[in-house]
Amino acid sequence: MKEPYIMSENEMLLDQYKLYVEMADRVSARRAQTNRFYIALLTALLLILSAVGDKNLFLNYQLPVFIIVSLLGIALNYVWYINIKSYRQLNTGKFEIIQQMEEKLPFHCYTDEWKLLGEGKDSEKYRQLTKIESDVPKIMVIPYVLLFMYSVTMFFVRIV
Helix, strand or coil: CCCCCCHHHHHHHHHHHHHCCCCCCCCHHHHHHHHHHHHHEEEHHHHHHHHHHHCCCHHHHHHHHHHHHHHHHHHHHHHHHHHHHHHHHHHHHHHHHHHHHHCCCCCCHHHHHHCCCHCCCCCCCCHHHHHHHHHHHHHHHHHHHHHHHHHHHHHHHHEE
16 A cells, blocks of 8 residues: 655645735735726716716706715725725735745745835835725715715705
């Protein structure tokens, strides 16, 4: 009978490292997919609003529709921003673990790359994607805030 192959500690570490790096990559891919989802949803809301406004749909209910959609847009941008922060925390944790694993490997590619990029402290060497990425919901919320302000103003103008 053939003896079962037993992996060495280094082989196990390398396999774990490969798996963990792949998992970190999957989180980044999920993060990009989540961003596309929010952009598509928020853009669709704006398109619906333009159709409602241009076609005079829901003529008697335009202001309530505008208020509801603007509040929904504001809420979605907030949730999106929180999602981005959560993904950042998750990625930070994953890369800290990867760096710990690299201490036991002969070459520290992620650790050395991070040092080469100034550990994210020097924007001339590396501008952290999460910081740029978290600005997008802050920008995307502007039309919804303006719409909300306009709708509330028009609501009070009609009352008076």
